[in-house]
Amino acid sequence: MNIFRISADLLHLASFFILIFKMKATKSCKGISFKTQLMYTLVFTCRYLDLFHVLGMMITFNFAHITGLTLYNTFMKILFLAASYYIVYLMRTELKSTSDDARDTFVLWHILAPCAVLALIFNAQFTILEILWTFSIYLEAVAVMPQLMLLIETGEADSLSSHYMFAVGGYRALYLVNWVYRYATEPYYSNWIAWIAGFVQTALFGDFFYYYFVKIMSGDAALKLPT
């Protein structure tokens, strides 16, 4: 565990709270891609299946393998799952009338199918858990595509949406730093699957980061994108 990893997780956690706050404060989910949020619930569901294993150990008081890191991870995994499902729930119940589905036109198969095929080919072990974990790593890298398409179509984002995108994009960039740090300081062979996917994920936010920093520098309220 290092400062890069902790700040990455906290930035990721912050992204959930920014989004939930924005949706609750504006009582609207305009400009938010339901498809991207749905993909995130799928990402965390496929990635955190080991939760059942850990929780199983806990309720049977088998604390032999439970370390501080396990507790931290378990706590955060439950938080991430709860937050991402809550967001999808909000978008399909209370805020359904304000949904932007008409403009959320990204075809999900364009990311689901390639990620599934890639996970079957390139994985560390050919087991269900490992393939689902790998699928979640690939999917998370491209899950932001529907949101990016919606953002480009809208042509601009209000400040909370841009802070949300900055947090979601920034957390994986910090994970890249975390992997470099671990590679340099621990007998830790970097998981090249997570590294490449993380790099692609961060790169996808590249142009967004550029416009985000331009907005911050120019003190604009809304983020302007070239339409």
Add this chain to the structure above:
Amino acid sequence: ACLEAGHDEL
């Protein structure tokens, strides 16, 4: 295996 690279992270 859980602590295998990347699996001890979120």
